[in-house]
Amino acid sequence: MTSSSRTRSLRRVGAWILAGLLVATTAACSDDDPEATADGDWPSTSSPVSADGLVWASGSEVHLPDGSTIDTERQAGSYVVAGPGVWFASADGDDLGPGELPVLRVATADGVEETDAHPAVGTLTATSDGRWVAFIDRLDDGAGAAEAVVVDTTTGEEVVRSQEGLVPDGGGDEDWTDLYEDSPVGMLGVVDGTAYVKGLNLLVTHDLATGESTTTDLDWDAVRQSDWFLALDRQPPLWNDDRSWQIPAQEYGADPVLESADGERVTTSTDGPPKQLGLRDLEAPQLESWVVGGWLDDETVVGLTPTQDGGEEDWTVPALLTCTVPSGACAVMEGTEEGVNLPADRPYGLPRERALTPG
Structure with missing residues (x-):
């Protein structure tokens, strides 16, 4: 192919991938995994599905690193693999109102469970070992205020649910859709037991062991040089x-x-x-x-x-x-x-x- 056509093609792929980066109720109790535990209300398992490798989906079928598949029963949409199965938000078949977001569902070998959460676009993430699932939950069916959520899939415990750094000081009546369009918030990732959240011009951290949190002004130059960010933001070579x-x-x-x-x-x-x-x-x-x-x-x-x-x-x-x-x-x-x-x-x-x- 010509150099100019290849250049146009690479511009398109770069734009798509970057956009992609910026783009539960209790599981049924049984004697088999996944199970709802006494420690929490989210799906959990002591035998997590394979996640530390190549994952891809076609339609409703999610392919895991060990060659097995999980059926989400609808287009998988935005999804991650962790703990008992596939955590996904898909508008396929949903009747969404203005400003509303798809509900978070969890697909396992036993079927699909619907939760009460509505992940903000581009915020759903999981650790490579499948233990932690994290996202920004938008209340009021996706049209309301934002809360950072982190779930331990080994216990079902919701270890973090916090509005720290995600809502304006003083509260009041807010047009949440306009607010987050003008000042996007996000879940940057979980590294070594700490969740990192992009707030409203703030960097918020949550220690998953102690529950302690910190809030600092968002300095992207400092963030990009930090060890935790470099672990997630891999650059060549x-x-x-x-x-x-x-x-x-x-x-x-x-x-x-x-x-x-x-x-x-x-x-x-x-x-x-x-x-x-x-x-x-x-x-x-x-x-x-x-x-x-x-x-x-x-x-x-x-x-x-x-x-x-x-x-x-x-x-x-x-x-x-x-x-x-x-x-x-x-x-x-x-x-x-x-x-x-x-x-x-x-x-x-x-x-x-x-x-x-x-x-």
């Missing part, structure tokens, strides 16, 4: 576990490259547009542009390539690629050819600690 290969900083507009510890640079490649009976298959991913973003294992990189929508590239539902070292050869992952829905907090389907932050 991104090494594999044995530090034999890395994903280096990429040249804008060029095919992605990988680099060995010895300095050997390998340009990733594909077999080009797929064909059927000798003719180009216009329904399949054309493999003319792609990005790489994380390590599936020491020899395999995960990437994205756009699907086709009326002859145009569609990065909103990308297909997954795997590229291997030392060859750099890439191929579409089986089952993802028609595009996938990636977790709300995993722009490449991998835990944030093991994948680059798109930008």
